[in-house]
Amino acid sequence: MNPQTHLAIDGYVDAIPAPGAGWGTARFTLIHSPADAGTRAPDAPDTVYACTTADPRIADVLLREIQPGDLVRVTGIVVQPADPGAPAHFAVDALEVLETAPALALYGLVLERWGNCVAVFDADRDAVPVFTASGRWVGEAASPDAISDLIDAWENGGTR
Numbered sequence: 001m002n003p004q005t006h007l008a009i010d011g012y013v014d015a016i017p018a019p020g021a022g023w024g025t026a027r028f029t030l031i032h033s034p035a036d037a038g039t040r041a042p043d044a045p046d047t048v049y050a051c052t053t054a055d056p057r058i059a060d061v062l063l064r065e066i067q068p069g070d071l072v073r074v075t076g077i078v079v080q081p082a083d084p085g086a087p088a089h090f091a092v093d094a095l096e097v098l099e100t101a102p103a104l105a106l107y108g109l110v111l112e113r114w115g116n117c118v119a120v121f122d123a124d125r126d127a128v129p130v131f132t133a134s135g136r137w138v139g140e141a142a143s144p145d146a147i148s149d150l151i152d153a154w155e156n157g158g159t160r
Contacts, residue, residue, distance in 0.1 A: 069101025
């Protein structure tokens with residue numbers, strides 16, 4: 001590979017993208033598996049790219065919409081670092097989302113709507129926190145059976 005190469009690659013976002021060093025910038029890690037994965041050795045490692053962008057539009061998408069596991073195509077300049085053990089740096093000038101990762105599940109938690117209120121059931125606790133749909137604290141019911149009484153009291157001016 002030349003010290004600098006312009007190319008497009010597909011890969012999976014490894015972690016939540018983070019703001020970059022300056023305004024309108026972002027950074028993220030991309031894991032790339034070659035298209036010929038079936039013909040290469042099964043223990044051959046994937047390629048890791050340390051990606052950055054200075055395009056505010058791409059940075060906005062990365063910071064607000066991209067999540068770990070999303071399959072994206074990035075286009076830009078790849079620079080191989082002097083240290084062979086460090087990941088290649090990829091300066092992204094175009095980003096395309098090819099496939100989004102499945103939504104994360106809240107394991108052990110169940111949300112149930114009660115009119116304008118939301119109860120959060122946790123399998124590890126008897127107490128049930130209750131909030132309004134906009135996120136305002138209502139209170140904590142001692143058990144699921146006490147949710148209606150808590151909401152009634154809150155709606156009638158109590159427990160604020």
